[in-house]
Amino acid sequence: MFRFLTAGESHGPCLTMIVEGLPAGLEVEKEIVDADLRRRQGGYGRGGRMKIEKDAIRFLSGVRHGKTLGSPITLQVENLDWVNWEERMNAAPVEAEMEPVTRVRPGHADFTGSVKYGHDDVRNVIERSSSRETASRVAVGGLCRQLLSQFGISVHSHVLSVAGVGYETPRGMTKEAYSEEMWRAVEESPMRTADAALTEKMIARILEAKRDGDTCGGVFEVVAFGVPIGLGTFSQWDRRLSTRVGMAMMSIPSVKAMEIGAGFETTRTTGSHVHDVLRREEDGSWSHPTNNAGGIEGGISNGEPIVVRVGVKPIPTLAHPLPSVDLATGENIDQSRYERSDVCVVPAAGVVGEAMLAIVLTEALLEKFGGDSIEETLRNYRSYLQQ
Numbered sequence: 096m097f098r099f100l101t102a103g104e105s106h107g108p109c110l111t112m113i114v115e116g117l118p119a120g121l122e123v124e125k126e127i128v129d130a131d132l133r134r135r136q137g138g139y140g141r142g143g144r145m146k147i148e149k150d151a152i153r154f155l156s157g158v159r160h161g162k163t164l165g166s167p168i169t170l171q172v173e174n175l176d177w178v179n180w181e182e183r184m185n186a187a188p189v190e191a192e193m194e195p196v197t198r199v200r201p202g203h204a205d206f207t208g209s210v211k212y213g214h215d216d217v218r219n220v221i222e223r224s225s226s227r228e229t230a231s232r233v234a235v236g237g238l239c240r241q242l243l244s245q246f247g248i249s250v251h252s253h254v255l256s257v258a259g260v261g262y263e264t265p266r267g268m269t270k271e272a273y274s275e276e277m278w279r280a281v282e283e284s285p286m287r288t289a290d291a292a293l294t295e296k297m298i299a300r301i302l303e304a305k306r307d308g309d310t311c312g313g314v315f316e317v318v319a320f321g322v323p324i325g326l327g328t329f330s331q332w333d334r335r336l337s338t339r340v341g342m343a344m345m346s347i348p349s350v351k352a353m354e355i356g357a358g359f360e361t362t363r364t365t366g367s368h369v370h371d372v373l374r375r376e377e378d379g380s381w382s383h384p385t386n387n388a389g390g391i392e393g394g395i396s397n398g399e400p401i402v403v404r405v406g407v408k409p410i411p412t413l414a415h416p417l418p419s420v421d422l423a424t425g426e427n428i429d430q431s432r433y434e435r436s437d438v439c440v441v442p443a444a445g446v447v448g449e450a451m452l453a454i455v456l457t458e459a460l461l462e463k464f465g466g467d468s469i470e471e472t473l474r475n476y477r478s479y480l481q482q
């Protein structure tokens with residue numbers, strides 16, 4: 096069974112991940128994982144923290160001579176900001192001459208986390224609720240990406256809109272709609288969008304929000320190519336591929352909406368405009384001229400690209416804070432607290448979305464094809480394709 100756990104506080108010494116269930120003999124390159132971590136740190140609208148961190152993994156177990164051993168893999172990402180926080184993290188607030196954090200930020204985990212865990216210093220909540228944790232997912236996803244590439248599967252993302260500036264939800268995306276050229280342009284764009292004019296508009300929107308002491312959300316899209324027919328199943332609710340993709344995307348902090356394929360658009364028209372007709376090609380392969388289903392039918396991948404669009408709410412920490420409550424006094428206050436923060440993270444969230452889709456596909460692929468070594472998994476996969 097493929098599974099992973101992540102641990103680590105945002106301002107602690109490091110993030111740690113334990114990954115179990117990847118087959119033995121898989122070549123894994125640190126540089127491929129580090130490149131994903133760098134992409135997650137990018138995008139226009141990030142705050143001061145990203146100037147401090149230089150995320151990169153260290154393998155602490157499970158990999159020898161560049162190949163997986165089949166034993167649990169431990170990954171570590173150092174928090175370079177730790178040196179600036181060590182005293183505050185180790186000493187009680189009074190000793191460190193720090194006021195405990197008590198004014199909760201609307202939209203963050205400050206209120207719910209403090210009540211649930213009984214913390215009177217909200218800092219104890221912020222440490223783990225922080226999206227610093229998403230670096231861990233990207234690191235795990237970077238390993239999964241390398242497994243998937245053995246099966247010809249690749250996962251990409253791009254930004255569709257920021258605070259309403261950008262594309263309306265597109266319909267029926269087919270493989271042809273996404274070219275190599277487009278993905279190159281996405282990687283080079285500060286907003287991870289292939290449209291240069293739109294990039295300018297998005298940046299202007301983020302700057303405007305920043306000037307107003309405000310923040311932006313938006314929509315990103317994740318696409319997986321090369322997924323074989325047959326991952327996931329309708330046989331139990333929690334094993335449907337759509338269920339697992341939904342959970343994976345909704346697990347990203349600040350994600351509040353997602354749709355697969357044409358999603359909500361399908362609810363505004365009729366069946367004859369929605370369902371993807373099945374064709375048999377001369378070479379015996381299957382095809383769907385459209386992909387409104389986003390590559391999943393009956394909870395099972397249908398061989399078309401998996402297309403997922405994801406809605407990210409605006410960042411909760413506002414430079415012009417909203418009214419709130421001070422948990423220490425119980426009094427209503429005019430302004431909650433501001434601390435160093437991002438203004439927009441839609442491009443970064445897209446990279447996290449890629450990692451989450453890579454993780455879900457890895458889990459479903461290993462479930463279908465099994466194998467304790469990569470050779471065995473590939474052999475099972477090839478035999479299935481022949482069948």
Ligand SMILES: Cc1cc2nc3c(=O)[nH]c(=O)nc-3n(C[C@H](O)[C@H](O)[C@H](O)COP(=O)(O)O)c2cc1C
Nearest residue numbers: 203204224226348349410411412436437440443444
């Ligand atoms: C990559 C990334 C970076 C984020 N950076 C910040 C930030 O700097 N400040 C902030 O208030 N929220 C930030 N968030 C959003 C919060 O982590 C998130 O809103 C919070 O954990 C509450 O969870 P919820 O929005 O899912 O309810 C970030 C989210 C992501 C995905």
Ligand SMILES: C=C(O[C@@H]1CC(C(=O)O)=C[C@@H](OP(=O)(O)O)[C@H]1O)C(=O)O
Nearest residue numbers: 142144145224225226227230435436437
């Ligand atoms: C550290 C990351 O994002 C952080 C996520 C975050 C939050 O509240 O979610 C708040 C900020 O933390 P800090 O106060 O340390 O600057 C972000 O920088 C990261 O993405 O690696």
